[in-house]
Amino acid sequence: MRPKRALLLVAVLAVHGCADDSTGEDGVRSVPLAPPDSLERVALDPEPERAFVRVPPRVLYPSPEIAPWTVAAERSFVQPYQAEAADEGIPGYRLVDGAASVPALIVVDQGDAPNRVVVPGPFDPATFNRISLRVACPERETVRVAFRRQAGRVFASDARAVAGAQGLRTLVFDLPEMRRQRAPFDELAIETGGASQGIVIVAIELSLEPLESFVFADGEVPALAQGANGETRRGYPLATGAPLVGELSAGADVELAFAYGVPRAFRSDSGSPTLRVTAATASGGRVEVSLPIGAAEWEEATVELAALGGERATVRFELEGDPAGFCVIAEPRLRRRVERPATVLVITSDTHRGDHVGALGNGLVATPALDALAARGVLFENACSVSNTTNPSHVALFTGLHVRDTRIVDNHSPLVADVATLAEAFRDAGYRTFAVVSIPHLGPEASGLGQGFDRVSAPTEGERDAAESVSRALAFLADAHSEPVFLWLHVFDAHSPYEPHADFDRRYYPGDPFDPSQSFDFKGKFLPKYLAGLRDVTFPHAQYRAEIDYVDSQLARLLGTERVRAGVTLFTADHGESFGAHGVYWDHAELYPDSLHVPLVLAWPGAPRGVRSRVPVTHMDVGRTLLDLAGLDAVPFGGRDLRWALAAGAAPAPRFAIAGYGFSASMEAGGWHLVLHLADHQPVSVLEPRTRHRIELYDRTTDPDCLEDVAGREPARAQSMRAALVRWLGEARAGSLGTEGELTPERRAHLRALGYLGDSGTTVGDEWIDPECACAECRAFQ
Template structure:
């Protein structure tokens, strides 16, 4: 048998038809879901990209590996930690990847006989490039069973879908640059704006309509859907589809203005941590199955090892999905613990009914110390119940604290270690501010903070006054 393991970077679960979305973003992904099993409550225990993928390929959460942040110089992964591609390679699989995570950390290239770097001259990686490299390799791979990892980035910022995809999601009678539309003001006035100005907004022009930004995201998802269709058609042409387990997963989702997060993937809200997970394996998995219970990304490694007949290491945090796939269980976990340490530092826990988020450093955001949400009555997580239900909040916080201490087993908390040197994404903003003579405190504490360009202009005027 073969495995094609596909990371759909920044793909939000509830933006897919199979997860209930009404706009036509995902006709082909929905088809794949109808031919296999869909997990309704799959969670990314650690976000964003670097920590999520580390968990996926080790079967261990960040507190176990020590990798809890993204873009941090403190992150390291010992070579003694077992790695999914390495285990498959040792078992006789030809292992290959079309990916660029190696540029983040060296361990993402471990275990591959063939590693095809998908990066080009631009940070935005087109799904066509992924398909070209993947299909070229598939056509010459030989007869050995294989594991192929593909990493698609299309829904990630900057949102630059081909023009023909946009009309399906945005009224062409509207002008996304209409100066009378002020719906983008909060995004342009946010503390994180200096970073996104250069990595997102400048590539799109002076957009004034927030709905246009959301439409661009949807268009990117539909573009990705077409690329997956092309890949699947190539599998059929090569005669590989029947004997290949196809695994589609999101590493994290995307906030589309919710919780004052503007087209980015931070915050332990379901928009970012409830990810799509779909598995198709013809003649082995019945089509149309839906798993309603809690599962998490670290469950993927033991699931693939079991399918390949490889012994599952006994020290994994993940559990095999096969009982849930076969209808013998509703999920793999009674609760899922959550963590982030990039823009902000926070931990959380959910049992599928309630979620508690505890924030230790809010970074460029304004967050209460604790947030408690009733996910059944308030799926958008808009009503914080922490002060109204303090006993439940205390109970859930105790669970988080006990879980952390249990995982650490006396080791230093890597999140606290990161906080001592500063959050990585704050440093990114500080670097940009420094280019204009601004400090973090000047920017964050400015009582009339508005657009970044206005702040730069005010700073320049103040400097000119000092020089006179």
């Protein structure tokens, strides 16, 4: 567990070109940022520790006769099953010649119907809120637990996806909703989805855990507590009988601000609690407020502290009126209102090609909001991502670590908690930190990028429209109207299936792309369902262009605010999109310019206006740049300040990228682009298979789109660049910075629909490639 970081006051910010209160040509004032004492976080601790009485867990094991359990499946029987040393406490555990085994219920079914194992009760909901199953699923399966009374099913957990493996594993179902139940259940059922040929069950444990353990990971606070609407906030658990206390300095112009709420799963029907907040000084000064806890998931509150006369005070939060009361106190802080607080904004537009910005003048799209941003700052025309996949790309951007070193190559392996992130750097410097993302797999649990953010808004299922995401970002800024803010906004609309809003639909395609009389020149393997009946392969790109226009129309609402225009703003993308080049249709597979070239626009107070740089850069440098612009150049972080590219004679470094699932790696240097395939692969969107360790070489000076492979004509250059790329891959840090993500069936289906979850992938080991490999492909260029 990472040590808690010290709470800091906001630093004095030395923004380049922002030393006075001048006004630019567009009327935006170039102003000093927030004073150093504008915000201070308040740390809270329980007093006393909540008296939680732990009930011994109840553990159930299958009997040799199975009864009284019942099984709805083709066959079921009990026999010894391979176990681990950790299973020694299970009755019937045996160790023979070094091989451990335990009695297990084996459920076998060759069909595709769901299976059920029913265990008779009674089960008192007051005695448990977590079910732990010791099971094995030799094939991929979904599992859920359900409880019934004689009247029928009354409660079922969400289904959990279990990866196929022979070994035993513990599958945990957290059930805080049990606090709503009163009467005992008559039976417990373990249900599978029927995708596999069976399941192995060794033990069922019912345990009672403190409620806060379901809200805060690893017991570390303050941490993110998730509400039902997908908005998480960083806070502290507060229970009846266990007040929270903290210390604060109450200046005359300072107020205490915080949010409070009860996540829906934790609401109790035993009463309506009241939140009492008291701040008292040693000399007898006192401020007290009572706040009802209503139906809203989060309520904002402020407490004026002027009556305390500037003395140091103890603040106390406590719940009253409900013996089982529980809530979260989020983002407690002292703030001094300032007129023009600092604002640092990062926007990532998913699947946004680098050549689709109106300011480039190629006529592909109309993006007046982005053009205006470029007009008051710098447009980097030759920026590339370090991956063609969403989460790996974003993790690199927010950590300053390349995919080579994080080894996060998919959209379901969260970043480990002990890696410093850009959000943490700004939070430690006294900024409020907000994130609004538009897809579930960038949410805190799936990506690990919630660390450092005070708030994260992410959809729990499906994608969120840019209009809603921008509205949430504006609401977050309004909540922090007088406080420094670091805000990340992610929009997803440009991603397939390219279905623009009605006002933008067919903007670039007035005809009928499904007219059966048209000839159909399509060389791909298949048409996606959303393009069934298509007769013109140019139609998806036309709709994609309209999506870009729509995104811009929504971003205009945010980019046009005075606060944002007076701050630091960076716009980029995680990757691009391909529309047939290299046999890649309507996807961002492979490491060609279509998938790697991304827009990058940067504006800040005092920036050179309307500059267009063609120097090759990478968005790996985003974090370092924003920290330097905020005067936080002493904060350790990877990358280099992008402003290096504005200097005369700037010499770019080689650019490296790694594809999703570790399929390929690439290097660009001196106007040449080399691709090295690390595994045999052929994603469904790709026409031709790629062969393990084959290389491709392109001269981007004469072939900017990388359409002609010249590796055979340039063997010496191909050999030297391949050697450099293999050497770079060999310098990777050991081990992965990603963890094994848990995919629900719904999340798995969503990722598969977006093209992010194939039927097979590659396992990233300690080596990306064996430098001594002697296969035919490697020998040709060694």
